[in-house]
Amino acid sequence: MIRLTLALALLLSVSIIANAQVLSDSILVEGNYRTFYFNKPPDTFRKPSLVFVLHGSGGNGRDMMKAAVKMDQQAANENTLVVYPSGYKRYWNECRKSSPAQANVENVNEQAFFDGMIQYFRKRYSVDTKHVFAVGTSGGGHMAYKLALTMPRAFRAITAIIANLPDTTNLDCEPAGKAVPVMIINGTDDTTNPYNGGVVVLGKNMNMGAVRSTDRTLAYWANLAHYQGKPTMENVPDTDPNDGKIVERYMYKEKGKPEIVLLKVNGGKHDYPNDIDVHLEALAFFKRQIQ
Template sequence: MNKLPIFPFLILLVCLSSKAQVITDSLLIEGHYRVFHYNIPSKSLRQPSLIFVMHGSGGDGLGMMKSTGKMEQQAGTDNALIVYPSGYKRYWNECRKASPAQANLENINEQAFFEGMIQYFKKRYQINSEHVFAVGTSGGGHMAYKLALTMPGAFRAVTAIIANLPDTTNLDCVPSGKAVPIMIINGTEDRTNPYNGGPVILGQNMTMGEVRSTDRTLAYWAELARYQGKPTMEKLPDTDPNDGKTIERYVYQEKGKPEIVLLKVIGGKHDYPNDIDVHQEALSFFMRQIHRN
């Protein structure tokens, strides 16, 4: 990938509380100012890990920050810096060919944006470029898949929440063919991102084309990592019996191979389960990759 000129544009400090401040900044990428947000990091961080958290279609980075309170609290202990980029006009140019979003129609260069942010945080906060991660929800989950498909050398691991890979007829990325550690969190009763595959329809009949089933999505990453047979399975504690959801964890894990995980939320819709904090779960997954061979 060709490296493009990147220019910091604006820094805005917003007081959220007596203990937290948010920096909003942007990079000029191919004529577009691309915005991102992050909390001022603690001075105790030393060569921290970098974690991107991506919002869903129609959202933005600031809004996404409201869902990650527990993750932010744990991040300091785990020596991690969390960043919330915003999509182009509230959408990502992910890998769905049928997406009518302007980001897709204009073929916005997301790889240059994320590479630019990595360099930004490497320069300002000396992040460990070997410990870069990404987690996204819905459309942000599709963006996480794109990063894993097209920039596996830049990302140590990714997590995709309520998102399946685009079907082969709806895929307009060129996959690298390299395996990466990945965790998928999907609900079996999700009508927006159908667990068993099919068309993804957003509000007002906005169609994003078809996606693969969760089983096919899991199998894609497992096969890239050269796993054979079935994953191990365990049932997670049902900490909220009233939400109508239970979770099964499926894991492919062998020494020398990327860890591949599915959290199957039985009864889950296009939302987060109450039994776990999905972003804390992602953070734990990422930190585990640092200590694996």
């Protein structure tokens, strides 16, 4: 029965993707046409929020849409427009100095790309530019960190999945020093993005340099928001006891301060846990920041 339910859910998701009217466009940024995808918004939208969903290294925006079907469905009912941009030649120019990706080598202007997209959706769909968010996986998580570090006035909050901040020796962004709400979702058994910090290697020869530990990454954002002491902790319901993963939620939350959250996936690798839908978690986190 469970397998049948999962199979039906998968078929429904595929059907939704196939039947949705997927739109794509591009904007010219310093000589490069940068592309993004989104489902046609309903006519009921009124000054919608805007959420960017960022793919991992080697991916693209169109394929990333398949990973966030449930989020896109729910967002459509919550006056939220979801957009899936593509990195430059499948990678982002994020904050890792050691990255051999062409986006980093050519130092493509990601800030101009995201600012251009925000203005695009403001003009065409009247999005609320005070309610702009980003959630990214792996390399996309690094790009989300860059947006929070360098464009904190443009982004209300970000979520980074299976990504730690670059180590100080591998950081080539100039942080603005402004605190924003941040949620991190990392697995303790992740060998690609080491939970306890270390060098990130993609494939055989793509050395992305060192990242901080998850604890140091959490502490960076918490310190920026002027939190002291330890965060509160609660166990997330173990809805799939067969996946070998247990999720714990650590939270800094005080009135007048940005909310800082870590979802620690005990036993998690460089993947998504089954106990939660990471994109729905991100959407709920974003929604809390405007309530």
